Amino acid sequence: MRAGQPELKVVGCDTNQAVRSVNLDRGWNGRWGAALWTGGLGKGCYKVVATLGGQSLGSFRMDVKANSKACLTAPGHRKR
Numbered sequence: 001m002r003a004g005q006p007e008l009k010v011v012g013c014d015t016n017q018a019v020r021s022v023n024l025d026r027g028w029n030g031r032w033g034a035a036l037w038t039g040g041l042g043k044g045c046y047k048v049v050a051t052l053g054g055q056s057l058g059s060f061r062m063d064v065k066a067n068s069k070a071c072l073t074a075p076g077h078r079k080r
Contacts, residue, residue, distance in 0.1 A: 004053030008034055013045035013061070024050070038064065 006024040011017065019041070024032045036048070041064050049059040 006032055006050065006052045006057075008036060009049045009051055010036070010041070010062070011047045011049060013047055019046070038062075 008022050008024060009018045010020040012019055020037075022034045022036055024034045027033050043064055043066055046062045046064065047059050048062050050057045
């Protein structure tokens with residue numbers, strides 16, 4: 001399967017609704033990767049799903065222990 005934009009979707013474990021998504025990019029080494037910004041996600045359980053062309057390729061569980069306030073900058077920007 002090669003059609004479509006690969007992406008990561010963050011889905012609430014209880015609601016099964018996507019709360020965030022980010023495109024996957026191919027790195028210099030040929031591997032897919034992405035920076036998953038967790039700022040603003042509330043405490044709880046999330047499922048992170050890799051998709052391509054709308055089809056799930058795999059997933060993992062992510063537990064956020066407290067409201068994510070540590071990163072106050074926008075995605076893609078680093079504090080210096």
